[in-house]
Amino acid sequence: MGWISPFKLNQLGMLNMNRRNVDYIARYNSRSSYPMVDNKLKTKLVVAEYDVRTPKLLQIVRQQHEISHFREMAEDLDGFAIKPAKGSGGKGITVITGRDDDEYIKASGSRVSSSHLERHLSNILAGLYSLAGTPDVAIVENLVESIPELAKYSFQGVPDIRIVVFQGYPVMAMLRLATKASDGKANLHQGAVGVGLNIANGRSLNAVQFNRPITLHPDTGLALENLLIDDWQEMLVMASRCYEATGLGYMGVDLVVDVNEGPLLLELNARPGLAIQMANGRGLLPRLRQIEALRRTHFTPEERAAFAMDTFTSQI
Template identity: 65%
Template structure:
């Protein structure tokens, strides 16, 4: 989908970066609350308190000397993920999917040694991947088991779902599918496919890669219009609860679907990007203004989800993916 001019952008209701920063992030997100989402460990512990499901925490590494005992910590786990607590954009995440003797197998299939893993943890502690380069903490958590219903929709990496929550209401969502170009990461700027999702049903509306509309996954050739997210209402309710959990008015919630545990919260973002509008083929601004004009806000996450599904859901009959309007 392309917008030819600033006037076309305005007609489409596109939320720009400056307006987002001032009118929504600046107005609805208190800076004192940022640590709740900028630190994945704090987010995880807070989520558990609010009974929001998250990948199970296996352990943490706070001091350099603790790295020597990591092998003992994960001895009973063939697969796990190592993350920086204050990382962003997927930087510093090491995914281990198996073992070869004392060595570890990465998601790409390459093999690394225990020393490689220890070196990676040392870099995390030193702040190599953290916001502002500040000293960090290593998080080791249980690896998400890829749900079979997403086979063919992602290359190597686990697809995740970004839902924008405004004042507790889900206003826009997309599925981010890893590709060969994105190196197995769900990062649209690196070449992942962004699939816009209907708020009412969780089905595919539109899909883009590098800003261009696509109809099939570039590596698997799976038709993207087949996508309809299972447990969709539960996903929306989980995301909406994150508003009550953090008191942040404008947040991006990143969720995954685990084969055995269902919807899980991966992380939260107090400064969510704007490419979700491109994936959906429409702007955020009309939906944000709709919520701002509500005379009475709904108190529970369930009520807010039902309202949003009714207010922002799209018609049943839509053009096929790859044939969306301009």
């Protein structure tokens, strides 16, 4: 895996925050699409119509009095995830991976009671984690169990794959791996590892943590080169379908690979970050401009994914 300096990245077409906001988010993202993308429940319901699978929905908690039903629903479950529908950056998400009598075991290994989880649900409804502090809805989903081939690289948290989609074309991708520093979350700003992925085949290119090059995962010690994502073309097609589902011209699509269900959509982001460029060792601008310059766009998600695989191959 080669490394390219930030200075060299600028020469290679690094997209900066201002240009992203003005030339791509403001220009290509309709404000009317934001409420759907910023609400995980609405996202789940809409993308299902476009053959994009998401983790199975177990329960929706909309009112305080519905929290009492949670204990009954969770009685026979060993694992699940509680999420605020309008949360961002992973805030308010609680992942339960096991059960020990009356206690639930979190991904970190700590134990919590049913009453603790019920208080957490109450806090979600009160808007503690929502984007604007407005009242929210809690969703309880099936636990995502990552395939072992990827799970072994991540520290506690489930690894996910971020794909930037522009006008329905997948233009850049990275694998995000949780670390001890990121508290088991796949958030690069908190210290997760970003591994750039070749759009052509899903093979790893570079790896970064806090925007600095690394070759080994800081906690698992595993080498991050020669990683290969299975079902790669299927994942690109899923990401591309989210364009029809949302109408968003510029977005981040976050996918996971479940051991039983295969690729699943976790969430969509109408304002995806730019660290993906450091992970890939190249800028987004040339690829975005190439799509903008197309005289005739491709009609189907399958055609757009195939075009991206043929066009945006990366060899560093």
